[in-house]
Amino acid sequence: MIVIYTTMYGGRMAEEFQTEEHTEPDDKFEIDNLETLKAMADPQRLRIMEEMFEGPRTVKQLAAALDTTPTKLYYHIKIMEEHGLIRVVSTRVVSGIIEKLYHIRAYSYPINKSLMSMSESSGDDGFPTIISGVLGHTGDEIARGMKSGLIDMKKDSKEHRTFMMLHTLSKLSPQKAHDFITRFEALMTEFNDCSDTETSEPDARVYGLTVACYPTHHINLPTKPRKEEKEEKGNG
Template sequence: MSKSAKQAEPSPPEPADQMIIRDLETVKVLTDPLRLEILELMRQPITVKAVARSLKMPPTKLYYHIGQMEAHGLIRVVATRVVSGIIEKQYQVTARHYSIDRKLLGVDKNNHHSLTQILHNVLDGVSADIQKGLESGLIRVGDEHPVHQRLVLGRTLVRITPQQAQEFIEKINQLLKQFSEDPSEEAQPYSFLIAFHPHSQAKVMEGDDG
């Protein structure tokens, strides 16, 4: 008898285009830097062992994180097979994009600490990923390198109307959707971080204009 045998299962459902996170506990699970890396790897069906190989860590250190992600609906089992008498599972994200319900981002005495932690986790995860890319040579710094290898990093302030702000966000969402649909076999993952918000001095600046 073969050591490996696939169970007959229907084709797994495709991930939803978007999942809106509506509770802080799920947000905390989602924004953990390691879990963000796992989610990126699980955009396609993958086993825990394969994730561990990619992250260069033992699978035993991933089971808790994957259990939390599955319990909060961020990932799901999409296929199983029996290998040497042991059931091996393949996981995949439940959505291609995750958004946080804007109601959770309001700052009050109940969730101020949670919001601060969310911001730290997101920024720490991006920082760690950039550092890894620089150390491995995957990310290059300097205009002499091709655009697809460069780190693009910056911050700027713009003065626009509320209508222009709405148009800007709509165009960003359209671009993200356009480039995430039907990726070719040559496609590589790129990290995209956006923080678009009224500047903390917006009211002061508006008052100065008057």
């Protein structure tokens, strides 16, 4: 344990900090059990973790960033700490009250494939938990952006686009599906790499990206009625 004592100012002792020895996040922390997955796959907890990706935060700082109250976050913080998703990196005593500084456990949280396989017993709960958590978090972030004016559908134009949302179907051969998914992966890599080059831009902002491409049980695409069929219905 590294203990750092600050100096006296005007006869009053400044805050006393105690910093843990291991404060830098690990490269990755694998989610290998259903309980930890459920602890993480909550939209509010995902938002908390995203805030911590920028650096350590106190509960008060998190509450201010998420536009909520600290009392509404203590339970989430407790669950996340118990499952090793976050950890205390330092504490400080302010007016006799201990305040904790939390940080992410790792920079990435890969999920064990057994939790996503429906052939495994854990997959029955695991995969729906992942989908619900990711899509719920995405929806909350978009709604938050719209509420704050960050996303303005009226101002978004083809010449200056900052938001898109799309769901569509297409009939593909296995090879074509493979090709598209490979291109999606390359585009996502490019998207992630932009962080290294765009951070110096004064108007740069963090963007979210949620992508899913998957086979469905549909045999054929919905067919559009032919022009003559529309005319017959109109005359009838």
